[in-house]
Amino acid sequence: MRFVWAVAAFVVAAVLIGAGIAQRTVFHGPSTQSAEIALTDDSPYTVIDGAVLNALPGTQTLKVEGDDGVFVAYGRTADVSAWLADQKYTAVAAGEENSIVSTVVEPEPTPSSTTTPDAATPDAATETDAAAETDAATDGSAPETTPTRSPVGSDLWLAEYSDPAAVVAPLQLPPTMSVLVASDGTNAAPASISITWDVSQSTPWSGPLILLGIIVLVGGVVLYVLAIRHARRSRGPRRKAPPPLLETQPIDVSIEAAEKGVITAGPTTRRSGRRKAVIAVPALVGAALLFTGCSADAWPQLAPTPTPSATAPIVDSDEQQAPAVTEGQARQILARISETVAQADEARDATLAGTRLTGAALAERATNYTLRGSIADYTALPAIPSEPTQIILPQAYDGWPRTVMAVVQNNASDATTSTIMMMTQADAWSEYKLSYLGNLGGSTEMPDLAPAYIGAAQVPPGSSFLLVAPDQLASAYADVLSNGDQSSFAGLFDEQSDLFSESVAADRQKRLDAFNTTATNTGTLEFSSAAGANAPLALATLESGAIVAVTVTETDTVKPANEDVVIKFEGNPTVQALTGVAESKSGVSTTFADQLFFYVPAQSSTEKVRLLGYSSNILEAKVL
Known part of the structure; x- marks a missing residue:
């Protein structure tokens, strides 16, 4: 049994x-599942919605093949749609029962004004057109006719791939992102597109x-x-074994016995078989x-899947807008700005620098290129660092223009100084440009900032919730530079952090003493400060304050005491190079641009305005 x-x-x-x-x-079953995307139009762009990519769970692999080159990029759906607002493209969306539907999207016509300009005012039409262009530039709307353009290198994309024949991109995108497929922006987009999911x-x-x-x-x-x-124990009695052989009796084991199968005196194989x-x-x-x-998938998952607890959200999802860029996207933009400006610095090309710089940052660079072209040993401005990044603070805004603040350590082996920057993007078709640039000291204490994945709101220029409105900050600080402690705004600023005004006052006094010694009764040297022409940029902090970037111009004016005095620039090659003359009877003014970063607390705070970082460089010189 x-x-x-x-x-x-x-x-x-x-x-x-x-x-x-x-x-x-x-x-x-199969470990993968694929779907082909059939396109019926020859549009230059194809947009694959995130819902199509997430039709099945698992990692997505996108394969695109084309004869005119293949370009694939992905970004937020809202950004991709904004970039294509003025273009015809094919939209691939998810239909019923996981079907894939493709439709052709035509650009929306730009609304035109129905008001007829008055014939008696010939400038009315021009003003109307200018206003329309201004509105289009400010709200991000597209012009009426826009030629196709290449999508390569846009700052809106989180990542991009290109190949002359085919692109195979492993993806894992959320439904809020979409994929843009194109060739070169002019020819028809590649028609061979397939998506493969890793099925669990x-x-x-x-x-x-x-x-x-x-x-x-x-x-x-x-x-x-x-x-x-x-069975062995239950066997019956066995026959009595024969008596043992005598020791002297030989054991006869013949070859014939061995050949007949007679068991020899060797060990049995039963034990080895058991082993x-x-x-x-x-x-x-x-x-x-x-x-x-x-x-792991060969065993049942007995433990319950953890679910997040029902806690209050940090921000209201209906009111909070998405950050302008991700941290990886910001690092990519910084690298592109740094590379382009480095090329412009080497070639002294202000036009190239203008593709990635604007405002005072561009004006100072252009002046430096002029001086380096005229003065052999003139020092170039410091390169713009791109890594390692210490702070990324994007504006939480779905529209345009957008602002991003970044703090980058100047030297990976020396953490004593860092560079603070403000970058802006005018519209969906423009690249980010560096508009403000300054240096932070190693002891600078930054205010508490929101994480990069949440972003910060941009503070309006005339905000009354701050101790000083952003559009009044530059003029207030300029008055402090001109009048020092006698300024009515001196009490607003923290003296311990404001090392810049101290250095400006000391430098002015030193130069004034030297001028009075060499040019007594022959001329005058005057100093003045004023708010710069660039609009301020302000991003909110967690304490209801704001980091505000402004420009202030400092002007040194030298005038002769009478008509017989001539001011010569032989000892000042900088002024001579910028003015193009060697002397002047009327006088000369030299202007410096100061890019300043302040922390401005809330109106109800007991803190004062703190200077975080700054940079100052010569801007222009002209004969009066």
Whole structure:
């Protein structure tokens, strides 16, 4: 009976192990699933909505093939749509029952004014057109006719791929992002597009079945060994063994006996066979466990899936807008700005620099290029660092223009100084440009800022919630530079952090003393400060304050005391290079641009305005 139970255990074990292995092999479904995207139009752009990419769970692999080159990029759906607002493109969206639907989207016509300009005022039409252009530039709307353009290198894309023939891009995008497919922006977009998903084929009972089969198999082996042992013990009496041979009697084992199958005096093989059986069982068990133990989807997930607790959101999702850029996107933009400006610095090309700089940052660079072209040993402005980034603070805004603040350490091996920057993007078709640039000291204490994945609101120029409105900050500080402690605004600024005004006052006094010594009764030297022409940029902090970037211009004016005095520039090659003359009878003014970064606390705060960083460079010189 024991043999029957052993055989039954072997059969059950074979069925269990076979069923478990079959689930992992024969009955295991495909690991991937693909879908082709059929395009019926020759539009230069194709947009694949995030819902199509997330039609099935798992990692997405996008394959695009074309004869005119292949370009693939992805970004936020709102940004992709804004970039294509003036273009015809094919939109690929998810339909019913995971179907894929493609439609052609035509650009929306720009609304035109229905008001007829007065014939008596010839400038009315011009003013209307200028106003329309201004509105289009400010709200990001597209012009009426816009030629196709290349999507390569846009700052809106989180990542991009290109290849002359085919692009295979592994993706894992959320539904809020879309993929842009094009060739060069002029030819038709590639028509061969497919998406492949890595399908998860879990077999949660494969592991338990194989493990249970192994246990039954081991039990069958035990039953079989017990059955053999019981059979041996239950045998009847045996015949009496013959008497042992005498020691001197030789054992006759002939070759013929060996050939007839007579057992010789060698050891039996029963014990070694039993040892092999004992070794074979653990080997079989280990092989089966190895087959199932390396894959987590071969076992049931008994633990419940953790779910986030119902806590209050940090911000209201209906009111909070998305950050302008991600941290990775900001680093990519910084690298592009740094590379372009480095090329412009080397070639002294102000036009090239203008593709990535604007405002005072561009004006100072252009002046520096002029001076370096005229003065052989004139020092170039410091390069713009791009890494390592310490702070990324994008504006939380879905429209345009957009602002991003960044703090980058100047030297990876020396953390004593950092560079603070403000970058702006005018519209969806423009690149980010660096508009403000300054240096932070190693002891500068930054206010508490929102994380990059949330972003910060931009503070309006005339905000009354701050201690000083952003559009009044530059003029207030300029008055402090001109009048020092006698300024009515001196009490607004923190003296301990304001090292710049101290250095300006000391430098002015030093130059005035030297001028009075050499040009007594022959001329005058006057200093003045005023708010710069660039609009302020302000991003809110967590304490309801703001980081505000402004420009202030400092002007040094030298005038002769009378008509007989001539001011010569032989000892000042900088002024001579910028004015283009060697002397002047009327006088000369030299203007410096100061780019300043302040922390302005809230109106209700007891803190004062703190200077965070600054830079100052010569802007222009002209004969009066």
